[in-house]
Amino acid sequence: MSITVEVKVYRTPITIELKEREEIIECGESTFVMKYPIISGEDMKNIASLVKFNRSAYLASMPIAQIVEKIDLAVQKWLNPDYALRRLAEKLVPVVTGYDEEMVRLEVKRYIRTFRKKELLRFLDEEFDQPAMLDEFRPRKTGGMSRAFGPESIFHVFSGNVPGVQIWSLIMGLLVKSAAIGKTSMSEPLLPVLFAQSLAEVDERLAETIAILPWKGGTNELEEPAIEESEVVIVYGSQDTVEKVKEKVPNGKRVLSYGHKISFAMVGREALTPDHYYESIHKLTEDISVYDQQSCLTPQSVYVEEGGAISPKQFAQMLAAEMERYHKKKPRAKLSDEEAMSIQRFRNQYQLEALNNRPISVYFSSMDTSWTVIFHEEAGFAGTPLNRSIHVFSTESLEDAAAAIKPYQQFLQSCGLAVSPNRLFILADLLGSYGVNRISTIGEMNRAKPGWHHDGGFNLLDLVRIMDIERNVEQELERFDPDVE
Amino acid sequence: MNLKDKVVLITGASRGIGAAIARKFASEGSFVIINYLSNKHLAEDIAADIETRGGQAAAIQADVTDFEQVNEMMAHIIENFGTIDVVVNNALSHYTFNPRTRKTAWEMEWDDYNQQWEGNVHGAYNICRAAMPFMKEQMYGRIINIVSNLIDFPVIPYHDYSTAKMALLGFTRNLAKELGAFGITVNAVSPGLTYPTDSSAETKDDVRESIIHLTPMRRLASPEDIAGSVLFFASDLSAFITGQCLHVDGGLVMK
Known part of the structure; x- marks a missing residue:
């Protein structure tokens, strides 16, 4: 009665084809064939430019309210106990990580709940006076106009200790309209991939701005192009991991790090x-x-x-x-x-x-x-x-x-x-x-x-650039309206 | 414990508490008969596992609510193993312990009660009825019925289930009164919420926590905890105890 299920532990835009290696996991009456990607530096460059292209063509101009709606739809799927991907995660994550099955079931569910629409709005309102400034220039109370620009793309270096936390980072990236390359840890590569799959079920083009790949930390051939192609690097993990990634990032490029605490x-x-x-x-x-x-x-x-x-x-x-x-x-x-x-x-x-x-x-x-x-x-x-x-x-x-x-x-x-x-x-x-x-x-x-200050800092504000149009500019430019009195 | 080579029948023993009882008897050297309704694979796996550990076990299918099937099973046991020393009435009608989806008192149908009555009491009746002649013949026997501490403390009112379990306790006491003269003891074991088992899987974390909170031993029962007291009632250590109900719930019910 054995059932064989193939599980891809990575995600790239659909046009990318990677060679794969397989690992077999036996779990009760099911056999899971875990498909790991074999990635070259060239692949990484292609993937990075493709997610950026997809982002400019779609996500970059999507209103924030719509992004929130779409994430919420994916979250709603996960809140259904019978959702196929949730069931798959509940089965596989305990096997992959060794964590108690019941604990994973309970904690993953609790965690996903913190990304309901109302909580996403809370994230946004916590840090932006007007979340709409992610869409367009908005008037400021002190005069002038401002708009927030998220990075074109973010390279996330995830840690593998706690299942699901990677989703938080991915969602932050989406809210500031960035493409994502996520490097997962070999110890828990699954949940971010499954969540991205749910996003694809909601909106395929949105998910095309995300690539999630597991590789062994420190692989220069992959990490260098990933860093080069990204505007911001976010790294989670041990002090050692954080320092090693930081060393590779050239001066001037933004790195947010969440190290040993x-x-x-x-x-x-x-x-x-x-x-x-x-x-x-x-x-x-x-x-x-x-x-x-x-x-x-x-x-x-x-x-x-x-x-x-x-x-x-x-x-x-x-x-x-x-x-x-x-x-x-x-x-x-x-x-x-x-x-x-x-x-x-x-x-x-x-x-x-x-x-x-x-x-x-x-x-x-x-x-x-x-x-x-x-x-x-x-x-x-x-x-x-x-x-x-x-x-x-x-x-x-x-x-x-x-x-x-x-x-x-x-x-x-x-x-x-x-x-x-x-x-x-x-x-x-x-x-x-x-x-x-x-x-x-x-x-x-x-x-x-939701909305907490992770390690005492901001979540979204640290990712964006704010551009100001000073208050006299708009008034001055009125003079150049050909129709001005 | 003097349980070596005793022939022990455990109903509903393919999983959960029944399976733990079977394993424990086997580890004491008893000959264990694992009765099951439909989980052939699980029951046979347990028997095989017991045998690889040097124990003696056989899995036999029978619907305990069907007198014919029970009689056939008993005949098979007597024919192959010569006698029956201990029966443990552990089987129950399928029941899902879900505090959120349970029926309220005003939704209960008489059929709901009947179904539980059938599974719990009729099943035990059939088994006891079939085992009695052989136990009387050898002037020795141990009957152990698994009830529930919900009959004393309905933390969640599972009306049909708990009522049937209470009836099983009444059945136990009456049987004890009549069979004592033949050297047969009849006792009940009353488990608290036992985790993990398939039946308790839908009892959510919050309810489990609230039960733990009221329990002096600060945890839920495990199937092995229940098995320990069943073995006590089957052993000579309890030779002069009959008609009793032993709560195995970490002190939740005290009486």
Whole structure:
């Protein structure tokens, strides 16, 4: 009863023909033949100029309202549980990435929902006084007219750690009317391709402005022409990836980079009362465990305040028990030997410190590497090898503990916060001054809200050039109207 | 646990809780009969898997609501394996536990109740009826009926399903009263929401979370959790326990 399904893990304009190699994935009763492209530098140049040509011929003059409508139609497709491509993704992404099937199903659906029409309008309104300035010159309140021009084309270097985030970048590019070349990671090449396919179902010509190709990062033959042919480069990934891409981009060309970031959580005594403590632990476990901590939004350290119904040490113990339950519910992906080793080393390091009478306790899944909790009696700040490993720091007061993050300013990102409302702004001011750029509730750390300032910056504004027509120009030019009085 | 070489029939054992029970009995050395209605492949795969691990198992098709088919299956078991020591009534009529699409009290038809009554109680009745003569003959037997903790705590009111499960508990107690004299115990195991199984697949994350929130052990039951208590009732450890209902739901129902 075996069914064979061919899946193209790349997308180019239809006239482009690439040689392919195949990889077979067996999944239950289905056999998937994954078709990977074999790309030459010449192919890359052709693809890049073709998407740009298609963009000028179509997308460049499409009103923004229409672009939003079309993206929304594609999004609507994905919100239908029976949509064929969604079902394919739900089946294949867990196999390709190793993430728990149920987790992928839930998170992909939640993520796609953040691109409904109303949210896209929110993105636009958040950054442009008048989104119509993407279509034409619009009057400014201070006089004169302005129009926003998006790049002719964007080269997106996607990361592969979190399924689906690439879609966000693609949508940003469409909203500023840019052609796209997306380089996917070999570890998750599928979702952006499937989403582009949905766009093609809605409007084939629109999808012809997008090319999505997987290749091994660092392949100069492909990356150089891709950079050369693009006006803007956006790169996601590890610090190493970001630096390597940046090196290749000539001076003067715009690069937006989203590199290595660390997030953390703070749990105040108000969230550790008998009626709240379990919920706080439960939610934090969700934050640590979703996508096995691969996102930069997920916490690696948590500060727990003394004075609640449970002590910070008890918090660490209960967190450990909850991590075990989460693993039973949604098992962590199988790790590479290297990743498993780094968790073992991480555990050993702190066990050794504990033996040397440092005030540290180590809790971990005894049979495997599925989760690790390191409890520190003294405040500090540290990263973890991820894959569900976390530091818990005890502190007398969160305000005092905050100082520990200061040296890491350039890497800081989100803080999941559970305190009483009157401490929100005190802590937010403090954390903001130390480099944190997002405060979220715990339990939702992995779910940034539509319109957020990614790593503290703008999403669309950073992509466009604004052109001004100064206010006296229009008045001056009136004089040259042959019909003027 | 003294379950070695016991002949154990588990109904509806091609997947989910039934399959976990079958595997657990097999790991204790019992001879396991995997009854199924339509999932021939799955049932045979489980039997084959048990055998590759050095266990003993056979898959037999029979619709438990059909007395003829049950009798044929029992005759087959007796003919091939000599006896029947334990029966686990785990089969149920097809039921989808979907809190969003379930029927409300004012939409329920009498037929809905009847269908669940047929699957749960009629099925158990047929099996017990067929096994009883052999158990009485050997003055020993274990009957275990799988009910549901929804009968004590209808978190979601699945009217037809829970009513039929409650009836199965009544059936259990009455049978226990009458069969005790023959050395046969009859008990029930009452699982909480068990995940993952095919039946619970449509119970969405929010409902699962709200049940976890009320559960002292802070998680849902797994099929293996249920299997453990079934084996307890089948073993000599529970020799003097009959007519009881054991909740395996992480403490959600306490009574």
